Amino acid sequence: MFYLNYFLAHTVSDYAFTNPMKLYGEKRIFEILKHTIWFVLVFLAFSFDVVFSNPLNIVIFVSALILHTIIDFLRFRKFNPWMVESLSIFTFLLFSFIFSSRFVNSFITSYFSLYLIGMVCVSVIPTQIMRMTKLIDPLENESEGISERLAMFIFICAGQYLFAVAALLIALVYRLIVKKEFDRTWWLSPLMGLTLPWFFKIVIF
Numbered sequence: 001m002f003y004l005n006y007f008l009a010h011t012v013s014d015y016a017f018t019n020p021m022k023l024y025g026e027k028r029i030f031e032i033l034k035h036t037i038w039f040v041l042v043f044l045a046f047s048f049d050v051v052f053s054n055p056l057n058i059v060i061f062v063s064a065l066i067l068h069t070i071i072d073f074l075r076f077r078k079f080n081p082w083m084v085e086s087l088s089i090f091t092f093l094l095f096s097f098i099f100s101s102r103f104v105n106s107f108i109t110s111y112f113s114l115y116l117i118g119m120v121c122v123s124v125i126p127t128q129i130m131r132m133t134k135l136i137d138p139l140e141n142e143s144e145g146i147s148e149r150l151a152m153f154i155f156i157c158a159g160q161y162l163f164a165v166a167a168l169l170i171a172l173v174y175r176l177i178v179k180k181e182f183d184r185t186w187w188l189s190p191l192m193g194l195t196l197p198w199f200f201k202i203v204i205f
Contacts, residue, residue: 003103007096013039118200149193156197
């Protein structure tokens, strides 16, 4: 199994609790500093038990931070989001594959990291794609869609399919009562929530 800790750290810091679209054209020093502190802490969280074990691991860790900073710089300079986000994903995926062996003895096992990556890929990355395709407002958090897909991912991976269906129904009722307007995310988000988790369920289990 591969250890994709840096890919996990990158996707969590950029997509799980951040809307990267808000970084495009960002010039406020305080906001940039907040994001910088955030992603450094996230990278440490997923490599803390490995990074300081030897000098090479420290160099790799610093290289990952520099790579993430370059991606952010492209956002601040308002490069094309499709180019930047695609480069972001594939570069860190390759980076993680190359240095996968550094995490063999990590407390974060490859299976657990894959599970967390699955959560990110099913919940927040689809939201980013919908932002870039203008299916939703680029500055929209889309919290209800993220929540429903995350719940369906957890229940499908656990084999609790009735709970997955219940999560879908609750999400639809919530949208009906709160949003009170029909759009494509009403069917697109649940569809992704019901289909994408199966890939990770097969790979992990």
